[in-house]
Amino acid sequence: MSDIGKRLPRKRFSPDERRKLILDGAIHFFAEHGIDGSTHQLAKELNITQPLIYQYFPNKEYLIDAVYDELFNGRWNPEWDTLLKDRTRPLSLRLLQFYSEYSQVIQAPEWIRIYLDSGLKHLQLNRRYNTIIEQSVIHRICDEMRVSLGLPDLDDLPITDAEFEAVWTMHGGLFYHGVRKHVYKLETTRDYEAVIADIVEGFVVGFEVVVRRAVVRSR
Structure with a gap:
């Protein structure tokens, strides 16, 4: 399991908490692997399923926009x-x-x-x-x-x-x-x-x- 995956402890999260954890993981993942990194690999490194990502981010473009809002607008x-x-x-x-x-x-x-x-x-x-x-x-x-x-x-x-x-x-x-x-x-x-x-x-x-x-x- 990657360091990213280790950052996601196995416990029950609220939807907002889960979305935030996936987004934070995506930021670290794209920083390490580049924007071309796949959501399949992201899910693997987060130790979750790819469909779970899509529950919160309908597609990769939506996820990238969320990364932008958090990393650039949000800061x-x-x-x-x-x-x-x-x-x-x-x-x-x-x-x-x-x-x-x-x-x-x-x-x-x-x-x-x-x-x-x-x-x-x-x-x-x-x-x-x-x-x-x-x-x-x-x-x-x-x-x-x-x-x-x-x-x-x-x-x-x-x-x-x-x-x-x-x-x-x-x-x-x-x-x-x-x-x-x-x-x-x-x-x-x-x-x-x-x-x-x-x-x-x-x-x-x-x-x-x-x-x-x-x-x-x-x-």
Whole structure:
């Protein structure tokens, strides 16, 4: 029996509990075997029958959608938008708090592996999630940086390619730390909170040059 199956003790569960156990098992299973893993193999590793899975998830597509809702939507904190918009605090402190909290989500091995695998399989999971990130994080940071520097906001002057790419590079760099650790199995020796602090500080200092130059050129 796999480690996943061992996590499902033999006892009577309520329907909600059973559904949650199957969903949690599916997340670990797809993280280990990829989105192409079959529900037949999933049932075997969970030590249950395949028809039991289909009692709660009518087909594999439905199960994948449930994985997305749990892993991506379910772990997104709506308070982060309020945090990033709180202009009573310096932007660097807002970014530091946001990425310290957000990284606790995206540094989870199953989150990283399913996110990457769904992209390689050309599925919609990470595309849907990236739409959320672009609107709620990338554009938000660009707008807040403009305001903090006394420059036109995005309503007056649309985001430039230079700004867009600079924020994505910072955002992606923090994510890549987890890829090195959980996908490439490379040793990461530094304290991750220190990594976040260094990257955020370097970004804020360097981005001021980028955004001022981009705004001047756009005008």
